[in-house]
Amino acid sequence: MGTRLGELVERFGGQLQGDPNLQVSGIAPLADADASHISFLSNSKFRGQAAASQAAALILSAADDAVVAPDYAGARIVTPNPYAYFARAAQFFAAQREVAPAPGVDASASIGAGAVIAASAHIGAHVTIGEGAVIGEGAVIDAGCFVGREAVIGAATHLFANVTFHARCQIGARGIIHSGAVIGTDGFGFANEGGVYIKIPQTGRVIIGDDVDIGANTTIDRGALADTVIEDGVKLDNQIQIGHNCRIGAHTAMAGCVGVAGSAVIGKYCTFGGAAMVLGHLSIADRVHVSSGSMVSRSILEAGQYTGFYPLAKNADWEKSAAIVRNLSTLRDKIRALEKTIKTLTNQEQT
Amino acid sequence: MGTRLGELVERFGGQLQGDPNLQVSGIAPLADADASHISFLSNSKFRGQAAASQAAALILSAADDAVVAPDYAGARIVTPNPYAYFARAAQFFAAQREVAPAPGVDASASIGAGAVIAASAHIGAHVTIGEGAVIGEGAVIDAGCFVGREAVIGAATHLFANVTFHARCQIGARGIIHSGAVIGTDGFGFANEGGVYIKIPQTGRVIIGDDVDIGANTTIDRGALADTVIEDGVKLDNQIQIGHNCRIGAHTAMAGCVGVAGSAVIGKYCTFGGAAMVLGHLSIADRVHVSSGSMVSRSILEAGQYTGFYPLAKNADWEKSAAIVRNLSTLRDKIRALEKTIKTLTNQEQT
Amino acid sequence: MGTRLGELVERFGGQLQGDPNLQVSGIAPLADADASHISFLSNSKFRGQAAASQAAALILSAADDAVVAPDYAGARIVTPNPYAYFARAAQFFAAQREVAPAPGVDASASIGAGAVIAASAHIGAHVTIGEGAVIGEGAVIDAGCFVGREAVIGAATHLFANVTFHARCQIGARGIIHSGAVIGTDGFGFANEGGVYIKIPQTGRVIIGDDVDIGANTTIDRGALADTVIEDGVKLDNQIQIGHNCRIGAHTAMAGCVGVAGSAVIGKYCTFGGAAMVLGHLSIADRVHVSSGSMVSRSILEAGQYTGFYPLAKNADWEKSAAIVRNLSTLRDKIRALEKTIKTLTNQEQT
Incomplete structure (x- = not known):
């Protein structure tokens, strides 16, 4: 019932030290693994724990292998980035256990006129798909989701239950949108006349690239006139707010509760700790890292780590x-x- | 297919310099506009850009017009508040393109006994309307919304998809509630006995005035015994939390991620920057402006701008x-x- | 139509000074109460107001009773914790007015194969229950909720409208989950390879104890490999984010907008003010109290009150x-x- 180590190496690379016919049925942390598991060493300070692990096999770096191998009886897969290897192997094992949603449209779903739904897509119970929307091959739209008029959901993208994805917005391939997220809501735009606010219609879209993950209850506003853009590979955690007309650069990651005000332009390969906040109309360079709880009130033009929160005390x-x-x-x-x-x-x- | 400039001036006022029969089909920023558009100048520092704009017409102030007119070949509408004029004109053009939801109740909706739904209202797919609820003329309740028992939704108010509006709460006319917002959830009220919390029933309501906008995934708690009150013209952005028994004064605006703890009383014409926080039981005077990321820990009795966040640094x-x-x-x-x-x-x- | 004071004392204890056959129909604050109400004095500084109250009866402590009794004509229930007594009495009166949802499954609900739904449970309109899920006796699953495959909802637990409760997660008895909350979404876990993120499957669960309240639009991530655990009696307000693999100790309470990053372990009987933030992998001792708006960036090993926010100023x-x-x-x-x-x-x- 397990997977041969040889198959793992064929799929994900690495140099196998040990029997390719040895089978493992899953992946587990060093301390929890038993003889049915493969485990991994991604931090050299746990070399001792690795050597003593009951795992049938270990994924580790060449440097760690040199130290661990003499004391460890199991097989080893040596690879430059054991944590990335772990992630891929874990995906592989998880996919084996996962119950894939069946292709087809649930009888209770409401499908608008002219919507184009790929035959391999899954549309769950109580879903509403707007007129002219396009749902790609292998996409999964779980129960209670709303996909607006002329919206586009890319191939193999997964909307978990109760996602709201508004009209004309687009997401590329292999994306994940978690439950309760709202994509393409109106931006917060008003003109003020004598103290009273007059709404400015928000007629832009949200355009999301490939391989983007969006967390639960995260909100992304549609652009006012132009579009809000989330580039490829961006990872957003839960409860994040992205204002209208923002651009988030490729492979930038934001932890939970981050807020980005309207028209901020954020570079590629940035990270934002939890509850970091970015004011509107700022520019953030590539490879900027903002610590948790920090307020970015000016543009940051130079890569590096930035912080600003009051230190906790009694x-x-x-x-x-x-x-x-x-x-x-x-x-x-x-x-x-x-x-x-x-x-x-x-x-x-x-x- | 366009709109005559003369019609815009008849609807929204202003003094037209140019041909009233000139037609425009939409509104666009100075840099993007072409001969089919009207554009607007709301900030004098862009006078040069305005003079060079390809727009068929401009909306601008008399002061700016005096400078721009000699260098600009198109028509001009002169008005004291060009940004407010832009907002109204943009609403007008957006309404022309918008597909208005058809009146009537979707076959998949669940309507409680005794609910009163105006003939001109739209009730979308998979909506649940509680017993005795009242839905006003021209109201739009999009797919997946829940409206509780005896709740009241005013005329021309729009609940976007997947809004939750709890029992006995009320919203007035021309309001907008964006997706994922939850109105009238229980306030956070407990008595403590020996370390264990005992829930205090939250039996008040949320009472919302006319012309109120509520952002996506914003939450407003119902009152404990009395009501939580949101006055006319209040504008709340996404991911805001308003605690039980708060009162938010008319025409106050809050940007995303703001939190207001219970029983805070906030004046009229205030503004709160993103992620500003207000402790409970405080009073905030009219025309108080709180900067983003600031914690309001005492009452503010005097109008003005207040700030408190740790400055960002390397x-x-x-x-x-x-x-x-x-x-x-x-x-x-x-x-x-x-x-x-x-x-x-x-x-x-x-x- | 009212309730005899004698019945209240039989149910909730306390020493009655006055006629046990006197009837009250509800509970109200000192200033609002009339002869049909019982009221309560939980803060000695309102003794004067209590003595002058029009309430038919008062709940108060012995110390307050000694001062108030000579000036107050109504009946009194003397008890060591009048606020807890008020909470219980208020629950009792609220339950009398409440319309209990009828047992049974709404015709529009989608029930997965093998789901076990107690006969006394209520399943509302447009609900989706996954395969093999278990819904306990007297549980209420309101309209639009999603309960995933093999999830377990305990007896008398109430999911308000539009809650998402993911596969294999569990909640015990007498819990409340408010609208828009998302339980068991994927944690934010990625390996990074050359700047690109590779998703680590999140295969743990969320395990929630008895008597837990979870606020509107709050999100709790499932564990990566192990489980996220919320112990008995925890009270979470709205818009809170709990990361994967956290443990929240019994009877800890968090106000709105709090964020807790992954793998934080928080003790029992703690309190967190609104928008407090806790970094990942920290330990917080029992009986730690964190003020609103404070960032916890190191473990706290000693009980006490901790604060860290920039003071507000003009x-x-x-x-x-x-x-x-x-x-x-x-x-x-x-x-x-x-x-x-x-x-x-x-x-x-x-x-």
Whole structure:
């Protein structure tokens, strides 16, 4: 019932040290693995744990293998990036256990006129597909989803239950949109006249590339006139808000609760820690990394790690430091006064 | 197929300089507009761009018109607030292109006993309307929405797909509730007995005025005993949380990810930047403006702009400043000691 | 039509001073109560208001009763924790007015093969129940909910409209999940290879204890390999994000907009103010209280109150203090220089 190590190496590469006919039925962490599992070592500080693992086989780097091999009796797959190898192997084992949704349209779904649904796509219960929408080959639209008029869902893209994907928006191939996410809602655009807000129609779209993951209850606004763009390979966690007309560069990742205000342009290969916030109309360069809980209030033109949150303290200590922060200019003025006095004193000494 | 400039001026006012029979088919930004468009100048720093625009006509202020007119060949509509004029014209053009949902109740909708649905209202697929609910004239309840028992949806109000609007809550006319929003969920109220929480039933309602917009995945709690109140013209962006028994004053606007804890009373014409937070039981005066990412921990009794977030820095610089912030009282004490020493020194000098 | 005070005391305890046959029809705050209500005094500073209340009866502590009784003509129920008593009495009155959902499965619901639904459970309109799911006695699954394959919903647990509860996850008895919440979505786990993210399958579950409340639009990720665990009595408000493999200890409460990154382990009886954030892989001891808007970036091993947010100020004052915070090390260096100079001066004086 298992998978031969030889098959793993044929699929995912790596150099096998051991019997290619040895079978494993799944992947497990070093401490939990038994003789039916393959495990992996992605951090050298766990070499001791790896050597003592009960796993039938290990995925590890050449450097770690040199140290671990003498003490470890099982087979080894040596590869430059064991964590990426683990991810691929885990996908492989998960796919074996997964119950693939059957192609076809559930009888309770509502399909608009002119919608084009690939024969291999799955449309779940109580789904609504708008007029003229296009659902690609192998796409999965789970129960309760809404796909608006003329929207396009790419091949092998998966909308989990209760996703809302509005009219004319598009997502490419192999994407994942988790439950409760809302794609293509109106951006927050108003003109103000005498204190009263007048809505500016939001007529742009959201255009999402290939291999994009969007977390549960994340919201992405459609553009006001132009489009909001999420490039290939972007990974968004849960509860994220992306404002209208933003562009998120390829392979950028954002952790949960991040907010990006309208018209921000974010580079490629960036990372944003949880609850980081980006003001509107800013530019963020490629390979910028923003720490959790940090507010980005100006454009960042240089790659690097940026941080800005108040350090946590016992409440009583915070109250002291916060009171001083409130009056920092007083502190600075006192120092200036001291400097002046000392200069006078020093001059007197010298005369 | 276009609209005469004369018709725009008849509808929205302004003084037309040019041919009233000239037709435009839509509105576009200065840089994108061509001879089929009208465009607008709402910021004087783009006067040069306006003069060079390919748009058939411009909406602009008298002050800008005086500068732009000599260099611009097209027609002009002169008005005191070009941005508000743009918003209205854009609504007009968008309505022309929009496919209005047909009146009537989708066959898949579930309608509770005694619900009153106006003949001109649209009820989409898989909608659930509770017993005794009232849906006003021209209201649109898109697919997957839930409207609870005895709830009231005002005339021409639009609930986008997958909105949840709980029992007995009310919204007035011309409102918009975006997808995934939840109105009237239980407030977070518990009594604590020996460490264990006992739920306090939340029996109040959410009462929402006219012309209120509520963003995607925003949540508004029902009151504990009294009601939570959202006054006329309030605009809430996505992912906002409003606690039980809050009152949000008329024409106040909040950007995405704002949180307002229970029983806060917020004035009229306020603005809250993204991710601003307001503690419970506070009062905020009219015309208070809170910057993004700021925590409001005390009542604000005076109009004005308020801010409080840690400034972003390169991570290494932040680590230095954060370490000092943690020990600011040490710094203050050192200054006090210096002041004392210098006083002694100065006295010695003078004797 | 009311309830005898004697019945309340039989149900919830306390010492009645007054006529057990006196009837009340509901509970109301001191200021709003009339002769048909019972009211409560949970904060001694309102003793004057209690004495003057029009309520037919009061719930109060012995200490307050000693002061209030001489001036108050109504009946009194004396109990050590009047607020908890109020909560229980309010639940009792609310249950009398509530329309209990009828047992049975709505005709429009989709029920997967092998699902086991208790006869006393209610399954609303447009609900989808996955294959092999188990719905306990007296559970209520409101309209539009999705319950995944082999999920388990405990007895008397209530899923409000439009909840998503994913495959194989479990919740115990007497829980409440509010609308729009998503339980068991994939955690945010990727391996990175040359800048490109490779998804790590999330094969763990979410396991939720008894008496847990989960707020509207809150998201809880399933574990990567092991499970995410929410222990008994936990109360989560709206818009909260809990990452994969977290453990939240029993009777811990979190206010709205809190975020907890993956693999954080949080103790029992903790409280988190609104929008507090916890980084991943941290440990938080029992009885830790984190203030609103605070970022927890290190483990907290000692009970107590912790805070960390930038104090709010008028914007002009904030700009001054923020500019100094950015350059705090300059300020510190100036103080060091002053100390050195003064030391030299002092030495000169002494020689």
